[in-house]
Amino acid sequence: EKVLRTMSYRGPKEHGPLASEGRDYNDGGRDYDEGLRSREEEEPVDEPEKDKAKTSKVYTAADTLLATEESSMGTHALVIDYTFSPDWSFGINYTLPVFNLQDRDQLVILYAGAHVGVIYNHTSTSQHLLQGHGGPISCLCMSEDRRWLGTADNGREPLLIIWDSYTGIPVHTLFNGPTEGSVIALAFSKDAKYLATLGGGEQQVGQALINNMLHDIKEALSLPIYIIFNPGDSTELLSNSDSQVLFYKAVSAHFKGFNQSVGSLGQSLFHWRGQQALTATSAGNLVLWDEGDEAAGRNAIKLLPLQREAITVLTSTDRWIVTGDVLGHIKFYDENFRLMSWYSDFSLDAIASISFSKDAAPEPSQDYPESCILADQPFVSRSFVVSTVRATVVHVKTPGGGPQTLLREHCAPLHAVACHPRRPILAMGSHSGILKVCDYNTKLTLASRVYESERIQCLIFDPQGAWFYVAVGFASGAVHILDASSLHSDAEDCFHFSDNSITHITFSLDSMYLATAVTVTVFHLHSSPGSTTQQWQLVGRHISHYKPIRELLFGVHLDSTRPRLLSLAMDRRLVEYDLDSSMEQQLLVLSAERVEQSAVPQCMTWYPPLSTERFLLTASDQHKMKLLNSTTNMCRKTLLGPTYESPVQKMVVLPGSSYTYYLAFITKDKVGLQILPLDGNPYSSLAVVCHPGGVSQLVCSFDGRFVFTSGGADGTVLRWRINPHALQATAALGGSHLDPFYALLEGGRGGTLCREMEDLFYYCQLRHQGIDSMAPRQVSTSIPLTEVPFLMRALGFFPSEQELEDMQNEVKFSKYAETGKYVKEVDLAEFLRLYINHRPAFGISRKELAESFRVLGFWDGSGRMAIPRDQLLELLQARGEHMREDEVVECLTVLSGEHMREEVEGEGILPATGASEKHAANEGK
Structure with a gap:
């Protein structure tokens, strides 16, 4: 349901603290639930309350955020664990506007990226992330004095948050939003005393809270796209869609259309005199609305043919009406709609937003351009920030300043991300064909390249870094091997052996082999006899799976440095390829085994050397993880994996010491960290929302300090700072030994299921010795492995024969690598772990x-x-x-x-x- 609502809150006349009547957050001892009184109010305030106000960061803030900071970790509106902290956002939501917060001595802008708001200081190259939303940010706005910021999301539990731009602190939060559903547009009144929200749905049904009275508004209106207050009258506002305009005056609402074809309607604004309103169209016209009688409201009185190009942005500054169009031109008109000046030489794409400086334009000087109408008269305007539909942000400083590019980001889904194995270098590629290599410490772009007719699907650096290659896979099936410093490639290093999209690409550990999928294709770096140059040559191709491949992985053979290649697909088969015997463009398969019975594998990686045995680690869609012997592919252990709504999609072992290792993983929309070795303890992992619309890739830095996640459709990459000590503390709070596993049983340690398990455990001893036996009973703390299937079924878990075999092998070979002996019995503690790790994570549903x-x-x-x-x-x-x-x-x-x-x-x-x-x-x- 679409809802239009004006939220009234008690705010300051100038830069005092923001007050509200909703649920807020504490700051410096100041309780916002009670509301901060405006300076212009004359209600008596207790002396202790005044002292609290003086200690408030919001109350005492006097300058823009990031004015002197070099970096910032961000402010959280919700209480979350700091095992993961996002500290930088690469990319921008180009569908939302970009706002100019400050451009005097510090150039600061506001924009959205995925589910965070980003305050970016271009002068100091620093960011402050406004973190707190659980869904993608759907809209954002800014008060005229740049003090208050508003953000809203369209998640399952939408939030609307008002932030203090001077401190980055959230001062007011509306849970579940003020509307029935997500908020798609926001607007502050000129005095920042009111906030209007616009929700999405099939019918415009809303409420207006004005003058302390709540009024219902019900009008038929198509999907709205814009909302704005009358700067001269905070009780009047308008919203419009691409075909209709709705004016609100106090408690009345008037729906308006136009009686002739004018094209799609765009943005609207009130004339600064407050008597007229304007609406832009896709035909380059302006619809002029004038005040009528009180019953009829405003009427469309004129259609002004302003220009030929479609108008995409309509705004105003001082006494100028400003338009941006599909050709990237920015034009200034006076109150009589005469063209005064324009910018057409910036080579921009269609304009998405224009935001002017808070500071008034300097006094006229010769640096200003001449007016188009008044001879020898300079055209004076404020500096402004422009964003385009292709994710470019430009700052234009007046007078005399040319365009300064602040951001040039990806404007299409971004799936390809890779970290250099030895340097702080990050490579990103998107479906827009843009490939960028940057230093993620200094945030400087080192190289970039644009493939006009290609979509980049995946990429990777060579592990050795000696040749400094970066391999790129395209959606067209092409593979290019580039010099990472210049991103240039030779013709002989570009291959095109498939018409299907390259979904996986990986180097061998010695950088001599390169493998790609969807059809497994292997290349080898070959040295010609008598030549000092090396050239990539095709080894062969093989269609080894009949379902999509989930992981393509290089490793080395035991007691050798010879590379080995494995692939795991949704057909549940693990395939190893014979690289030594493959020749003459024929890739041979060494082995192919089914590793799952009913579950579908999702990802695979090498398990770190935490024991004398070498393992492959796999994760399935049933929230289970398996350790497979790297030589025999026997399932050596099954463990309960992270259970965060969706299963693990990809995992990476972080670089660590011989004693401490951590596993980073992603699910559908979360990034998480898992303590190794795996044991099924649910408190050993933690995950936070990283990309609410879906996360597509996960990579880690060479030193293990950061992980990077790409959001795919949202076109952003987030850098997450890792703090494993916080996860260790969380795991310690979960208890030791068997306490975490008892917590997973219905009723806990003293519950019915736990007592029944103990009774059945000892009953199995009687059964093994013989129910009718008259011999003296020998009570033991363990039962034979042969009794495990009966005990599992007695507890209501009915594993298949293959699962039972995996359980018995797990116990039987648990100490074989260290002692050379089999384990033939299992005690109650080991059986509890077996039961928890092997049973369905969420049971079997109807x-x-x-x-x-x-x-x-x-x-x-x-x-x-x-x-x-x-x-x-x-x-x-x-x-x-x-x-x-x-x-x-x-x-x-x-x-x-x-x-x-x-x-x-x-x-x-x-x-x-x-x-x-x-x-x-x-x-x-």
């Missing part, structure tokens, strides 16, 4: 059972999914893990509640057709 009927059965005509008895018996005995006939009879007899009888057959137990519940009932339960 929805999953219904899905099984949908896959295996058919609609029986009465709204139910059914499986014929004969078909079910055939599936049980012929598909998957085959069951013998006697096993089927035994299971069905137990499930039916009948006593075991040798003559009972499956046909006598089951009805002719087994059906699920009705679809409607199934959906409701």
Whole structure:
């Protein structure tokens, strides 16, 4: 539902602290819940309260944020763990405006990136991140005095936050937003006493809070795009879509259209005299609205053909009306709509926003350009910041200053990110064809290149760094190997062997091999006899998977430096390639094994050397992680992975010492850190939202201090500073030994399930010794491995035979590498870990059972999914893990509640057709 609402809050006349009646945050002992009184109010204030105000950072702030700081870690509106702290945002949300906060001695701008607001000081090359939103920022605004900033997001639980620009502190927060749904437009009144919000939906339904009275507004209006207050009257405002305009005056609302074709409507503004309003169109016209009678409201009185190009931005400064158009031109008109000056030589794309300086223009001088109308008269205007639809931000300083490019970022999805293995260098490539290499410490761009007709999908630096290569994979299937210092490539280092997008690209550890996917293709750096130059040559290609590849990974053979190449795909197969025997453009497969039974692999990496055995670490869509022996591919351990709504999508082991290692990972929208070695402890990992719209890539710096995440569609890359000590503290608070695992049991350590587990554990000892045995019982602290399947099933977990084999191998070979002996028994503590790590992370839902009927059965005509008895018996005995006939009879007899009888057959137990519940009932339960 679209909602228009004006939120009234008690604010200062000048630069006093902002007050409100909602839920706010404390700052310097000042409780904003009680509200900070305006300086112009004359209510009595207690002396202690005055002292608190004097200690408030907001109350005492007197200058713009980042005026002298070199860097800033950001301010959080919500309380979060500082294991991860975003300290720099590469990229910009080019669909939202850019605001000029200051341009005197410090050039400071405000813009949005993913879910953070960015206050960027171009003079000192520093950023302050306004962090607190859980969804992508949908709109932002700024008060006329540049003191207050407003941001809103369109997440599942949308927030609207008002910030103090002098300190970066959030002073007022509305949870779940002031509207029914997300906020898509914001506007402050001229005196910053009111804030108008605009929500999205099919019908314009809103409320206006003016003069302490709440009024409903209901009008049919298409999707609005803009909202603005009348600078001369804070009780009047307008909103407009691409076809309609809605004026609000106090408690009344008037819907307006135009009785002739004028093109799509753009931005609107009130004339500084307050009597007229203007709306720009895609045909280069201005619609002029004038005041009518009180009942009819404003009327469109004239259509002004201002220019031929479509107007994308309409704003004003001082006594000038300013337009920006699709050709990148900026034009200034006087109050009679006469062209006074223009900027057309900046070579910009279509203008997205124009924001003028807070400071008035200097006195007229010869440095100003001449007016187009008045001969020998200088045209005087303020400095301003311009943003374009291709993510370029330019500052124009007046008088006499030319355009200064502040930002030139990606304006398309950004998936390709790579860190140099030895230097603080970051490479980024996007679907706009822009490839940038920058120093992520100094934030300086070292090299850039634009591929006009290509979309960059992935890239990587060579690990050795000796040749300083960067390999780039394109959506067209092309692969270019570039010199990373200049980003230039020779023709013989550009390959195009596929018509499909390159999804993965990786170097071998010695930088002699390069592999790409979607079809696995391998290149080798070859030295010609008698030549000192080296050239990349194709080794071969192989279609080794029938589903998308999730990971392409180089490693080395044990006790050798010879490279080995592995691929893991959604078809659950782990494939290793024979690089030594592959020749004559023929890539050979050395082995191919199925590593999952029902789960779908998501990613893979090499496990650090924390034991004498070498492992591969995989993660699946069932929130499980597996350690596979790197030689035999045997599953050596299954562990409960991070459970943050979505499974782990990618993981990277951070560089560390021989004793301490950490695993960085990403899920659908979060970045997290996991303490190694893995043990299934849920308190050993932590994750925070990094890109609410989805995170596509994760890389780490060469020294392990930072991780970088790319947001894909949001076109941004965030640098996260890692503090592993905070995670260690969190893990310590979770308890030691078995305490974290008991917390995962229903009811905890003293609950029914835990007591039942202990009783069944000792019952298994009796069962193993024989229920009817009269010999003295030998009570022990462990049970044989052969009893584990029965104990698991008694607890309601029914693993497959393959899963049972993995459990037994996990215990059996747990000490073989150190002692050379098998473990044949398991104690209660080890069994508890087995149960927690192997059982489904979230249990088996009714929805999953219904899905099984949908896959295996058919609609029986009465709204139910059914499986014929004969078909079910055939599936049980012929598909998957085959069951013998006697096993089927035994299971069905137990499930039916009948006593075991040798003559009972499956046909006598089951009805002719087994059906699920009705679809409607199934959906409701």
